Amino acid sequence: MRDEKDYDDIPGTFVFDADRSREGYHLNQFCISLRTQKARDAMKADPEDYMSRFPMTEDQKQAIRDRAWNRLLELGGNIYYTSKLAAFDGITFQDLAAMMTGVSRDEYRDMMLHGGRPIEGNRSKSEWEKK
Amino acid sequence: MARITAGVGCSHVPAIGVAMDTGITEQPYWKPLFDGFTKSREWMKENKPDVIFLVYNDHCTAFDASCIPTFALGCAAEFTPADEGWGPRPVPVVKGHQKLASHIAQSVILDEFDLTIMNEMEVDHGLTVPMSVMFGEHGVDDEWPCLVVPLAVNVVQYPAPTGRRCYNLGKAIRRAIDSYPEDLNVMIFGTGGMSHQLQAERAGLINPEWDKRFLDYMATDPEAAANITHLEYLRETGSEGIEMVMWLVMRGALDEKVTEVHRHYHVPASNTAVGHIILENHA
Numbered sequence A: 001m002r003d004e005k006d007y008d009d010i011p012g013t014f015v016f017d018a019d020r021s022r023e024g025y026h027l028n029q030f031c032i033s034l035r036t037q038k039a040r041d042a043m044k045a046d047p048e049d050y051m052s053r054f055p056m057t058e059d060q061k062q063a064i065r066d067r068a069w070n071r072l073l074e075l076g077g078n079i080y081y082t083s084k085l086a087a088f089d090g091i092t093f094q095d096l097a098a099m100m101t102g103v104s105r106d107e108y109r110d111m112m113l114h115g116g117r118p119i120e121g122n123r124s125k126s127e128w129e130k131k
Numbered sequence B: 001m002a003r004i005t006a007g008v009g010c011s012h013v014p015a016i017g018v019a020m021d022t023g024i025t026e027q028p029y030w031k032p033l034f035d036g037f038t039k040s041r042e043w044m045k046e047n048k049p050d051v052i053f054l055v056y057n058d059h060c061t062a063f064d065a066s067c068i069p070t071f072a073l074g075c076a077a078e079f080t081p082a083d084e085g086w087g088p089r090p091v092p093v094v095k096g097h098q099k100l101a102s103h104i105a106q107s108v109i110l111d112e113f114d115l116t117i118m119n120e121m122e123v124d125h126g127l128t129v130p131m132s133v134m135f136g137e138h139g140v141d142d143e144w145p146c147l148v149v150p151l152a153v154n155v156v157q158y159p160a161p162t163g164r165r166c167y168n169l170g171k172a173i174r175r176a177i178d179s180y181p182e183d184l185n186v187m188i189f190g191t192g193g194m195s196h197q198l199q200a201e202r203a204g205l206i207n208p209e210w211d212k213r214f215l216d217y218m219a220t221d222p223e224a225a226a227n228i229t230h231l232e233y234l235r236e237t238g239s240e241g242i243e244m245v246m247w248l249v250m251r252g253a254l255d256e257k258v259t260e261v262h263r264h265y266h267v268p269a270s271n272t273a274v275g276h277i278i279l280e281n282h283a
């Protein structure tokens, strides 16, 4: 369980704090292990066997199988770790961002070319609830 | 005596490295970004640093989740570019200045900043991308034009050190370098930022007004920048915008009054607002 934090009010954001780091430890260690070619080969050959080397929760393993990118963050993953799993799949950082925001890669790329997501209306959860 | 002649603030987006490594910097998407560094590269040639003290963060590459030092000083003879999941960047090995690094470690720790000492460390795009944009293309078999003392700051697991703490650490680094007997032209780089969020539904957030004010603060009001809270960084600049605390280490190591010689701001590079500033100390 987490205590309430002053940044909980920021919408669409998982602040990777010590609580999330504790919950996501083995998930994140799994992701970073994919940094080596040997690990990537093992993961490719038998994903279930490779995942079983890390004592993750069943929820975390399922989120990996589903490539449920936001769920991975909710379960304690950090983006710099989960992006290693994305890189394993051949997904770039920008396409991963598109997936997490629920728009197509072209739509996301276009938003960035036009200055990105504006700060107005995106500061607090109450602003998102009104939408 | 060694002296810090200038400070450089610079974003370190991985896609910028990819654009340089694959030779697509002249494409319309990238050209305006790289045009802003033409002057910087000339300035680097004219001002030839012997050593760059480079403040950056590791993006879960050299450090995994098992060990998260807040400030880690690279004291090794060399630092190899890391494989971040798609092979290491084709850039030269980074050479350290070991004697200067040990001097800084000793001075700064006695000055009450408890650094972690890294005698072996790989470096990721956080360090190599600023080297590439400031020095231009260098292949694996080339050498970087100067030595580097890296300082890796934790900005991944919350909380990062406060802006104020970083600013004060910069002052301690200044005292350390000022007391080093060898004649050295040292520059300090603060890297990362500017506004960007890479994760979850709010990914893609950019806040140009805020970023530009931060650049103004770097030039003329570092105290105001040092007062920015973590909550403000997270809310106003995106969850990854908090990297900007690393610019404050750079700013703390400079004179109170500096001369701004160059500034560049561009959106986007992938998911990120790119900011860049060059500040000179008065001789």
Ligand SMILES: [Fe+2]
Binding pocket: B012, B057, B059, B126, B192, B193, B243
């Ligand atoms: Fe970074």
